[in-house]
Amino acid sequence: xxxxxxxxxxxxxxxxxxxxxxxxxxxxxxxxxxxxxxxxxxxxxxxxxxxxxxxxxxxxxxxxxxxxxxxxxxxxxxxxxxxxxxxxxxxxxxxxxxxxxxxxxxxxxxxxxxxxxxxxxxxxxxxxxxxxxxxxxxxxxxxxxxxxxxxxxxxxxxxxxxxxxxxxxxxxxxxxxxxxxxxxxxxxxxxxxxxxxxxxxxxxxxxxxxxxxxxxxxxxxxxxxxxxxxxxxxxxxxxxxxxxxxxxxxxxxxxxxxxxxxxxxxxxxxxxxxxxxxxxxxxxxxxxxxxxxxxxxxxxxxxxxxxxxxxxxxxxxxxxxxxxxxxxxxxxxxxxxxxxxxxxxxxxxxxxxxxxxxxxxxxxxxxxxxxxxxxxxxxxxxxxxxxxxxxxxxxxxxxxxxxxxxxxxxxxxxxxxxxxxxxxxxxxxxxxxxxxxxxxxxxxxxxxxxxxxxxxxxxxxxxxxxxxxxxxxxxxxxxxxxxxxxxxxxxxxxxxxxxxxxxxxxxxxxxxxxxxxxxxxxxxxxxxxxxxxxxxxxxxxxxxxxxxxxxxxxxxxxxxxxxxxxxxxxxxxxxxxxxxxxxxxxxxxxxxxxxxxxxxxxxxxxxxxxx
Numbered sequence: 285x286x287x288x289x290x291x292x293x294x295x296x297x298x299x300x301x302x303x304x305x306x307x308x309x310x311x312x313x314x315x316x317x318x319x320x321x322x323x324x325x326x327x328x329x330x331x332x333x334x335x336x337x338x339x340x341x342x343x344x345x346x347x348x349x350x351x352x353x354x355x356x357x358x359x360x361x362x363x364x365x366x367x368x369x370x371x372x373x374x375x376x377x378x379x380x381x382x383x384x385x386x387x388x389x390x391x392x393x394x395x396x397x398x399x400x401x402x403x404x405x406x407x408x409x410x411x412x413x414x415x416x417x418x419x420x421x422x423x424x425x426x427x428x429x430x431x432x433x434x435x436x437x438x439x440x441x442x443x444x445x446x447x448x449x450x451x452x453x454x455x456x457x458x459x460x461x462x463x464x465x466x467x468x469x470x471x472x473x474x475x476x477x478x479x480x481x482x483x484x485x486x487x488x489x490x491x492x493x494x495x496x497x498x499x500x501x502x503x504x505x506x507x508x509x510x511x512x513x514x515x516x517x518x519x520x521x522x523x524x525x526x527x528x529x530x531x532x533x534x535x536x537x538x539x540x541x542x543x544x545x546x547x548x549x550x551x552x553x554x555x556x557x558x559x560x561x562x563x564x565x566x567x568x569x570x571x572x573x574x575x576x577x578x579x580x581x582x583x584x585x586x587x588x589x590x591x592x593x594x595x596x597x598x599x600x601x602x603x604x605x606x607x608x609x610x611x612x613x614x615x616x617x618x619x620x621x622x623x624x625x626x627x628x629x630x631x632x633x634x635x636x637x638x639x640x641x642x643x644x645x646x647x648x649x650x651x652x653x654x655x656x657x658x659x660x661x662x663x664x665x666x667x668x669x670x671x672x673x674x675x676x677x678x679x680x681x682x683x684x685x686x687x688x689x690x691x692x693x694x695x696x697x698x699x700x701x702x703x704x705x706x707x708x709x710x711x712x713x714x715x716x717x718x719x720x721x722x723x724x725x726x727x728x729x730x731x732x733x734x735x736x737x738x739x740x741x742x743x744x745x746x747x748x749x750x751x752x753x754x755x756x757x758x759x760x761x762x763x764x765x766x767x768x769x770x771x772x773x774x775x776x777x778x779x780x781x782x783x784x785x786x787x788x789x790x791x792x793x794x795x796x797x798x799x800x801x802x803x804x805x806x807x808x809x810x811x812x813x814x815x816x817x818x819x820x821x822x823x824x825x826x827x828x829x830x831x832x833x834x835x836x837x838x839x840x841x842x843x844x845x846x847x848x849x850x851x852x853x854x855x856x857x858x859x860x861x862x863x864x865x866x867x868x869x870x871x872x873x874x875x876x877x878x879x880x881x882x883x884x885x886x887x888x889x890x891x892x893x894x895x
Contacts (some may be wrong), residue, residue: 299455299715300461306431308336309429310448312432313416323419331384332384332428334500335384335385336390338391340391342492344675344679349672350670351396356407357463357468359400364659365460367398371456383829389689393404411670414662419599419601422597422658423595423598439451457594489521490520490521498686541669542743545889546660547673549889550614550677550895554655554880557685558683559684559687562692563692564628567872568640571631590644590645593651600652600653609765610659613653615884616653621654622877622881625880626877629877633862633865634862706735711857712729713783713855714856736815760892
């Protein structure tokens, strides 16, 4: 009976974890619908995501510490109440401002839930089951992350964006009931009940400054006073926090924990792979939607195998760690992640979908192995410090993802801007040297400048629409018959044009010769009968019609030749665009791969060496 109660208790914790992770991925797909509902722009709507991430980053460590001090069950129930209650509030938010506010409070609930699940699981099953508990939590988290976009797509198709948040209400309620009835209260008995208010304040300000600066750097500009000031204040407050914690008798975080090499190394491993996770979750998603024009749901289904593979790889990594050690598994996981990023760098616009999915599966395998760093981080800590350790590790993950967004998206945008400029220059040069009429050249050049006038396309539909407009306007200009050029590139059409042009000239010469003979007869007073006049008139008319028809044939050949030349021009521009844009993504993946591989030796210190 006791085993059944333990399993049902852990189901309650699993529901809480599933809900918290699900909400971080399911909301992204609803942003366009929310943007349309409130008639807002993308920058304002993105605050829905920003406020949630800010709350997670700021309050995760604090929540873990308070849970250790005053009871994990109490904090978990409070977190579930906040999360479920403000999920319902998000459903009925009257404006985008209030929706962002409600999301922040919902994020506070998520910050309480996330770090408490692991120590509560350890209390239920014992620390000797830590690898199994961590694998289960990791698998549930990965499954939730994978389920978010597809489930969100289904909800948006049959219901409305309000139910993206409404889905959390029954989940929170069921988890609340199971935990409140079946789970016993636990706390860190060695921890003082005295709250380190200065530590909480300084750490919260530090995390807010760093997280806000990283998340909104692109919107405000990295050199802006807001972002530079935010990052500087964050760095200063980190120093202030360390000074406070060294001098206070009851510190919020015992800094001696970071002297435990396996803990610190494992936190760094988790931080690094969180940065790398941005590549499939954000960079690859951007490529699928904005370059390949996949729908949000289709892109989510392509990326979903990453999380599904993590759900399988974590238990496998746990078994391997029991045989060869966590350090070896963490190290191999980082190597596989680096390899997968190099594989992603090989993706082109014509790469088959199945190949992309295979590369993403490799990434999920490496990420699942490297996720053993959660186990190796908590394992060397005293059981009483598992909650605080979990909070630190999860905060590291949040900061890693924020840093990954800041660095990798910035690198991608720099390469994309360079690629677009190169494509624009090459397109204008190609149009200039191609055999096209002046009107077509002028129209095509103006359209190319218009397409590339925007520094950044906000979505794939706008870019696709502009390319369609470019093709339509250029093709319309190509139907005009004024000043058509002589075919040069196509040898067959060139010979036809020259032959038709010569026939047209010959017909005109015949007509001129007949008219000349007529004038000679009139000058020499040669008598002409009416029949001769009629015959001459008919011959002249026939020759004129032949000449006009031949001119039309010549014109038609020139139009066909120009159309073929124009198609070749557009194909060349499209090919150059695809090549340069994919190179921009490839360079971003290569940078991320180099970073992960360079840092991978850290994983070798993520496990205590046995003497």
